[in-house]
Amino acid sequence: MALVPSAQTQCATFLLSYVAFVSAYYVISPHFPAPKQNSWIITTVSSCVMTLASAPFVWDYLASRGDVSAIRAFPELSVGSSRLFQAYLFADLSVGVLRYRDQINIATGWFHHILYLGIIEYAIQQKWAYVFSLATCMELPTFVLGLSTLFPRLRSNVLFAVSFFVTRILFHSIICLAYYIPKNRPLTPLTPLTPLTPLTTTYSESISPLSMPSPSSPEIGSIVPAILLTCIFPMHATWFMACLKGFKKRAKVKKERIAKIGKKDGKERKERKETGVVPVSLVPAHHPRPNLYAHYTHYARYYSMRYAHYSSRYAHYRTRLRGLDLRGFRGLGFRGLGMRGLRGVRGSASTVKEQVRKRIRWRDFRLRRVLRSR
Secondary structure, eight states: OOBOOOHHHHHHHHHHHHHHHHHHHHHHGGGOOSHHHHHTHHHHHHHHHHHHHTHHHHHHHHHTTSOGGGOOOOHHHHHHHHHHHHHHHHHHHHHHHHHOGGGOOIIIIIIHHHHHHHHHHHHHHTTOHHHHHHHGGGGHHHHHHHHHHHOGGGOOHHHHHHHHIIIIIIIHHHHHHHTTSGGGSOOOOSSOOOSOOTTTOBTTTTSOGGGSOOTTOSOOSOSHHHHHHHHHHHHHHHHHHHHHHHHHHHHHHHHHHHHHHHHHHHHHHHHHHHHOOOOGGGSOOOOOOTTHHHHHHHHHHTTSGGGTTSOGGGHHHHHHHTTSOGGGGGGGTOGGGSGGGGTTOOSOHHHHHHHHHHHHHTTHHHHHHHHHHO
């Protein structure tokens, strides 16, 4: 049988989780100096852990085809993850007061965190931690939003909206209605949870036999979890409505921007028709040649220390030839056009000039064709 963690174990889990969250913040925060990003570090880490911790409970729910009464309790995991979430709430408030106080508001900060501290404690005492652990899959949209805040390139408004609707609207509504059904209501112990001895107390033994349903009993369990889920739902619905308003606002801004560009385009085309002058905005942009960097590298290598022994009288011809990426033409028989080919040139400047012209002129057509293709 599964053992319920003792009070000492739960306290140690809370303290270690709190230290881990605070340490993670001070390690990661130097990489995200913006105040808003700072405020999302602990939340992103917590939402990731809680989403993963809810996986066994969600699996049981899906495997039983939506039967919440078939979900196993997993007391070590459910109670431990509940204490971890309490540590996150306390760490977010305590660190936030010192580091990002302006990012903590009344509704989603103080009220939300304090309310959930009480709800989780009540669920643990009533041995409903597995119900809360099942609901922590609703932290998935929080993780998506946290990632998009820390890494703006990963932002996806559609992914956040879909995950929010599936978990915090649809799934929330389904399990809320399911826990209103008498046979799905969780059992209520007649004695408090603490203190428990992990060596002698199992999860099934921690629930009083008097609270177990009998065949003739019309009432099976407590309706409190369903009521709590019902009270929390309006907050999720409000956040989802704000998300939809954001979509509507962004679509309106985009539509106005497109209309403004179209109006400006039409005005410029009308001016062109009336005056015959092409506006600057309608002139196609000139794109630089793709081998511009090759020209630069070719030019630079002739003025390196390796080629310093060349006479200064050839500098003019090196300058004239610097725009050719001669290394790329070796396969076409243009090796002689390089500066190494000028070593055999002798005579005055006019003689050198004439010999260089002869070397280039007889393949001028092929050279222009290659340059044009590049």
